[in-house]
Amino acid sequence: MEKRQLVAPGEMVAEGGYFAGENVFKENDRIFASRLGLVEVAGNRVHVVPIKGCYVPYVGDPVIGRIVDIGMSGWSVDISAPYPALLPASETFGHRQPFPKADLAKIFDVGDLVLAKVIAFDRTRDPLITVKGPELGKATSGRVVEISPTKIPRLIGRKGSMISTLKKQTGCQIMVGQNGLVLVSGKSPEDERVAVSAIYMIEREAHTRGLTDRIQEMIRKELGGREFVSGKAS
16 A cells, blocks of 8 residues: 555455554554554554554653542543543642542643643553643643544644644644643734634545645735744744
């Protein structure tokens, strides 16, 4: 199969000296798709990127979540996964257990949006997350965009090329969660609107060629030819 070709479950995607990656299975020297998706080849490893799918946490993933409950020693956070995540009080800046529940609400309250990272998950317990680290913590401004988690790699691009293009051309700060939530913060509502439109366009057309050029052209038209240099419009 050609790279980024659409395949159905059971369809052969490779034959010969290839290794099976995610969403494929191997029989003898043939590799078959186990999900509907796009073929990807990395070296001699073949996998299929699902067209649709829920988010499954991996250790090290950056995520964006919403506080849904406050417990005795931490918070329950919705990270758009089949399982709620636990944010312990010990994983916040400068805080150690134990804390009164009322004090925890002063740090993060129900409904707050947090930028976090997955630090533990083994499918036998709920994911454990932390807000210790650069650019992590409570989100205080910006617009939240939700797309399919399977389209996040395309939004980021190879070596971060696509997300760098979006940041540079819209002048917006863009935080990407592997769980499909994206936080966009710009100097004006119009800049944010254009960035959000570009993100949704990437989600719709992730399987097509020449997408980067079309995204750049769309942004130029929407912003009336404005360009950003070092975060300033010109």
